[in-house]
Each structure stands twice: as C-alpha cells, then as structure tokens.
Amino acid sequence: xxxxxxxxxxxxxxxxxxxxxxxxxxxxxxxxxxxxxxxxxxxxxxxxxxxxxxxxxxxxxxxxxxxxxxxxxxxxxxxxxxxxxxxxxxxxxxxxxxxxxxxxxxxxxxxxxxxxxxxxxxxxxxxxxxxxxxxxxxxxxxxxxxxxxxxxxxxxxxxxxxxxxxxxxxxxxxxxxxxxxxxxxxxxxxxxxxxxxxxxxxxxxxxxxxxxxxxxxxxxxxxxxxxxxxxxxxxxxxxxxxxxxxxxxxxxxxxxxxxxxxxxxxxxxxxxxxxxxxxxxxxx
Amino acid sequence: xxxxxxxxxxxxxxxxxxxxxxxxxxxxxxxxxxxxxxxxxxxxxxxxxxxxxxxxxxxxxxxxxxxxxxxxxxxxxxxxxxxxxxxxxxxxxxxxxxxxxxxxxxxxxxxxxxxxxxxxxxxxxxxxxxxxxxxxxxxxxxxxxxxxxxxxxxxxxxxxxxxxxxxxxxxxxxxxxxxxxxxxxxxxxxxxxxxxxxxxxxxxxxxxxxxxxxxxxxxxxxxxxxxxxxxxxxxxxxxxxxxxxxxxxxxxxxxxxxxxxxxxxxxxxxxxxxxxxxxxxxxxxxxxxxxxxxxxxxxxxxxxxx
Numbered sequence: 001x002x003x004x005x006x007x008x009x010x011x012x013x014x015x016x017x018x019x020x021x022x023x024x025x026x027x028x029x030x031x032x033x034x035x036x037x038x039x040x041x042x043x044x045x046x047x048x049x050x051x052x053x054x055x056x057x058x059x060x061x062x063x064x065x066x067x068x069x070x071x072x073x074x075x076x077x078x079x080x081x082x083x084x085x086x087x088x089x090x091x092x093x094x095x096x097x098x099x100x101x102x103x104x105x106x107x108x109x110x111x112x113x114x115x116x117x118x119x120x121x122x123x124x125x126x127x128x129x130x131x132x133x134x135x136x137x138x139x140x141x142x143x144x145x146x147x148x149x150x151x152x153x154x155x156x157x158x159x160x161x162x163x164x165x166x167x168x169x170x171x172x173x174x175x176x177x178x179x180x181x182x183x184x185x186x187x188x189x190x191x192x193x194x195x196x197x198x199x200x201x202x203x204x205x206x207x208x209x210x211x212x213x214x215x216x217x218x219x220x221x222x223x224x225x226x227x228x229x230x231x232x233x234x235x236x237x238x239x240x241x242x243x244x245x246x247x248x249x250x251x252x253x254x255x256x257x258x259x260x261x262x263x264x265x266x267x268x269x270x271x272x273x274x275x276x277x278x279x280x281x282x283x284x
Numbered sequence: 285x286x287x288x289x290x291x292x293x294x295x296x297x298x299x300x301x302x303x304x305x306x307x308x309x310x311x312x313x314x315x316x317x318x319x320x321x322x323x324x325x326x327x328x329x330x331x332x333x334x335x336x337x338x339x340x341x342x343x344x345x346x347x348x349x350x351x352x353x354x355x356x357x358x359x360x361x362x363x364x365x366x367x368x369x370x371x372x373x374x375x376x377x378x379x380x381x382x383x384x385x386x387x388x389x390x391x392x393x394x395x396x397x398x399x400x401x402x403x404x405x406x407x408x409x410x411x412x413x414x415x416x417x418x419x420x421x422x423x424x425x426x427x428x429x430x431x432x433x434x435x436x437x438x439x440x441x442x443x444x445x446x447x448x449x450x451x452x453x454x455x456x457x458x459x460x461x462x463x464x465x466x467x468x469x470x471x472x473x474x475x476x477x478x479x480x481x482x483x484x485x486x487x488x489x490x491x492x493x494x495x496x497x498x499x500x501x502x503x504x505x506x507x508x509x510x511x512x513x514x515x516x517x518x519x520x521x522x523x524x525x526x527x528x529x530x531x532x533x534x535x536x537x538x539x540x541x542x543x544x545x546x547x548x549x550x551x552x553x554x555x556x557x558x559x560x561x562x563x564x565x566x567x568x569x570x571x572x573x574x575x576x577x578x579x580x581x582x583x584x585x586x587x588x589x590x
Contacts, residue, residue, distance in 0.1 A: 121299075122303060125566065126569075127569055129532070130528055130562055134307065134558065134562050138314050218428075218429060223551070237429065241433060248434075255434065259426050
C-alpha cells in the first residue's frame with residue numbers, strides 16, 4: 001500500500017491522475033465529515049420541533065426541516081456516519097468471505113476451483129437486491145442484517161477477482177522461488193499472493209462501495225433496512241415520500257447526499273482502475 | 285456450436301436446481317416455528333400439528349425439498365398466507381405489469397444507451413462525448429427510487445402532465461419506465477463507448493475508411509458488429525439488475541407488479557408468496573442469461589472455440 005502511495009505522488013496533478021485526485025478528495029471529505037459530524041451539525045439530529053415542521057430551507061435550517069421539525073442538514077451530516085459504517089461493514093464482510101474462497105480456488109485449482117466457482121456463479125445468478133430482500137425477510141429488518149445480506153451478494157465479485165489474480169500470480173517467479181524454498185501453502189497464499197493482489201482489490205473496493213450505498217439506501221427506503229428515526233439517507237427519503245408534493249426538500253437533500261457519495265467512490269474507482277491498468281489508460 | 289449449446293443446456297437444470305434449493309433453504313431459517321406462523325397466533329396446538337403435517341415439516345429436509353420441487357414443477361407453489369389464493373395465480377395476475385415495465389425500460393435503456401455511447405466514441409473528446417460521459421457517471425451514481433420521486437414531483441405534482449401513480453393507461457408507464465431505465469442506460473452507454481473506441485482504432489476500420497466507404501457503413505456495419513459482444517453481455521446481464529430495480533420502482537409508483545407483490549409479502553411475512561416470487565424471478569433471470577450466452581456465441585464464433 002505504501003508503494004502504491006509512493007508511485008502515485010510524482011506528477012500528482014497530471015491529467016492521468018486527475019480522477020484519482022478528485023475522487024480521493026471527495027471521499028476524504030466524507031470521512032472527515034463522518035468524524036466531525038457532532039462538531040459541525042447545528043442541531044441534534046433526533047430533536048423534534050413540531051412548531052417548525054416542514055420548514056423550507058432558510059438561514060436557520062440550511063436544508064429545511066422534516067415532518068417532525070428535525071433539522072435535515074444535521075441528519076444528513078450524521079447520515080454520513082451510517083453510510084461510512086455501511087461501506088466498512090458490508091465491504092469488509094464480503095472481502096472476509098470472498099477473498100479466501102478466491103485464493104483457495106485459484107491456488108489449488110482442479111475440482112476445488114470448480115466447486116467454489118460453481119457456488120459463486122450460483123450466488124451471482126440472483127439479482128442482488130432480491131437475494132438481499134430474501135435474506136432480510138428471514139433475519140429481520142436491522143442495519144446489521146441488511147449489511148449481511150448486501151455482503152453475501154457481493155461475495156462472488158471478490159471471489160472471482162481474487163481467483164483470477166491468484167491464477168496469474170502463482171506462476172510468477174517470486175512465488176515459484178518461495179515454493180522452492182519450502183514456504184508453506186498458507187504462507188504462499190497469504191504472504192506472497194494476497195499481498196500482491198491488494199492494488200486491484202483496492203480498486204474493486206472503491207467500485208463496490210458506491211453499490212453498497214445504493215443497495216443499502218434502497219433497502220432502507222423500502223423499510224427493510226435501517227429503521228427511523230436513525231438518520232439513514234434511504235430511510236429519510238422513504239419517510240419524506242408521503243410529503244413529496246408539499247415538502248419535496250425532505251427527500252431531495254438525502255438523495256443528493258447519496259448521489260455525491262456514490263459519485264465520489266465511482267470517480268475514485270474509475271480513476272484508480274485507469275491509472276493501474278495501462279491498457280485502459282491508453283484507451284481514453 | 286451445438287456441443288457448446290448442449291453443454292450449456294445440460295448445466296441449466298443444475299443451476300435452476302441449485303437456485304431453488306438455496307431459496308428453499310434460506311426460508312427454512314425463519315426464526316420460530318413455521319407451522320405456528322402459518323397456522324396463525326390464535327391456532328391451537330392441534331391446528332399447529334395439523335399444519336405441520338400438511339406442510340410436511342415433520343419430514344426430512346431433503347424430502348421436504350423434493351416435495352416442494354415436485355409441486356413447483358406442476359405449477360403448485362402453495363397458497364398465500366394472507367389471501368389464501370394460490371401463489372401462482374397471484375404472480376400470474378401481476379406478471380404482465382412487471383413485463384410491461386421491464387420491457388419498456390429495457391427498450392429505452394438499450395436504444396438510448398447504444399446510440400449515445402457509439403456517437404460519443406465516434407466524436408471522442410467533443411462536447412457531446414463529454415455530456416454523454418457526464419450523464420453516464422451521474423446515472424450510475426443516482427438512486428433510482430429518489431429519481432422517481434423527483435420526477436413524480438416535477439411532472440405529476442408541479443406540471444400535472446403525467447399521472448402520479450397507479451396503472452391503467454400507457455401514460456402511467458412513462459415515469460416508472462424512465463426512472464428505471466436511467467441506471468442501465470448509463471452503464472450501456474459507457475460500455476458502448478469504450479467497446480467502440482477499442483474497435484475504431486483497428487487496422488480494418490482504417491482500411492474500410494481508406495476504401496472510401498461511407499461513415500455509416502464503416503461504423504454501423506464494420507465497427508458496431510464487432511463492438512457489440514461486450515455490449516450484449518452488459519445488456520443481458522442487466523436484465524437481472526432491471527428486475528431488482530423494478531422492485532423499488534414499482535413500490536414508489538404503486539405499480540401492481542411482482543416487485544410490489546414481493547415487498548407486500550415481506551411486510552406481511554407471507555413466506556410462500558416470498559418464496560414463489562423470488563423463485564420465478566430468479567428462474568427468469570437465469571433463462572435470460574442462458575439466452576444471452578447463446579446469442580453471444582452466434583455472433584462471435586471465437587467463444588465456442590475457447
């Protein structure tokens with residue numbers, strides 16, 4: 001990872017790295033807001049003020065207030081924390097399940113590879129959101145259950161990628177040399193192959209992070225994920241749905257927050273992929 | 285060619301079997317006693333036991349699955365817990381609505397996506413190219429349910445030119461189709477652009493231009509045919525994504541399709557209906573993916589040699 005940063009620094013403002021820089025700054029802003037949300041939020045996100053309900057955006061409430069008079073700007077700032085948590089947990093869980101499966105499939109090959117890939121292909125044949133709805137309907141609606149469901153349908157993405165990387169890396173001279181020196185299979189897989197797969201995996205993480213936010217907000221909007229009054233953006237849009245004609249700002253701003261977050265990760269992911277893959281870099 | 289198709293055809297029932305087994309097993313993890321749940325809270329212990337025997341829940345899990353499969357193959361997916369109607373008839377009545385929504389969105393996404401992506405590649409770095417790329421990245425970053433609400437507010441509430449929600453006329457289909465098509469249009473446009481860019485730099489395209497062929501022939505006949513394999517793959521694979529998106533879009537617009545039926549059944553914990561809706565949707569997606577595989581082989585004979 002340190003090598004990746006060192007490689008990135010020369011020519012930081014070049015055209016090639018523009019997307020990485022812009023996307024990186026947008027993502028950095030999100031993380032900063034997630035940390036300092038309590039310091040910059042002007043109101044308590046749960047504090048109801050029924051006299052001021054449905055207030056349009058003004059100087060007192062930048063994004064207006066919702067049906068309970070809660071400040072939407074403060075709720076969106078706190079919502080960044082939920083979104084960052086969703087990304088960390090869902091992506092983390094799918095990496096924990098998918099990467100070892102891909103490593104084992106690619107390293108051992110043969111029947112093991114066939115069985116694992118077949119299993120991943122079966123999961124992949126489900127439309128993601130349907131599988132998530134099915135799992136949530138059994139486990140019950142909560143943030144954690146929703147994230148388990150999202151993580152499960154992302155497992156094939158990491159499994160396939162890691163398997164393909166392992167297939168090519170295990171033929172490299174340094175892996176063959178380590179094998180000749182008597183390195184154990186575990187060491188070969190996790191020390192030599194996995195460490196060298198981190199850059200493409202990082203690109204995949206940034207590309208799937210946006211998808212996690214879209215899926216999580218869709219499930220919460222449908223009432224199958226995070227439940228009110230937690231300031232999750234999808235759930236906020238869902239609760240403003242009934243008032244779309246008279247107070248569209250209740251749904252408008254959380255939606256813009258979702259678009260900003262997904263856009264940030266998509267720009268960063270595309271930029272990293274183009275920068276790290278010379279074939280794509282020369283193309284556009 | 286036929287060998288490849290036969291191999292794929294042989295795999296198809298295996299995939300369908302595995303998918304149905306996963307759906308069947310997931311719903312067996314429902315917390316609590318399914319027999320008590322199906323019989324209702326007011327049921328006596330005797331009613332619960334009768335329900336257990338009726339559902340075959342006292343049998344081995346594999347026997348239960350075999351029974352479920354046998355019934356499903358005969359078109360019997362059980363009865364809805366809420367309406368007591370057969371699950372298959374509930375789905376049948378909603379199916380045409382979901383198909384109408386999915387096909388209209390698909391038509392919009394494929395036509396706008398391919399045309400704008402190809403033109404963006406032909407006029408690379410132009411203002412049009414930049415506009416298409418901007419819309420494509422925005423489309424891939426926007427939540428379709430939010431876009432649907434904003435469109436509803438603007439076209440139905442503010443301008444009053446389109447119906448707010450519900451079904452019954454072709455006008456009811458416009459907003460749901462457009463909002464559902466936004467995301468796949470963006471992805472198809474991006475894929476079309478990058479595939480075309482790769483092809484139009486090949487020597488044979490340069491030769492075709494040097495021969496004096498018109499731009500339409502060069503780009504549509506020579507370039508697009510070779511660029512269409514990744515495009516068809518994306519178009520085919522996104523059929524499933526579209527069905528997933530339809531669940532949310534149907535809920536926003538109160539569109540009486542399978543997606544809304546699924547969400548309602550989850551709310552009422554109507555497990556036979558959840559099982560039936562998910563099973564039929566996944567089977568349909570698997571069949572479409574199979575067709576896409578066959579079409580790709582028809583277009584590109586190199587694939588079957590691999």
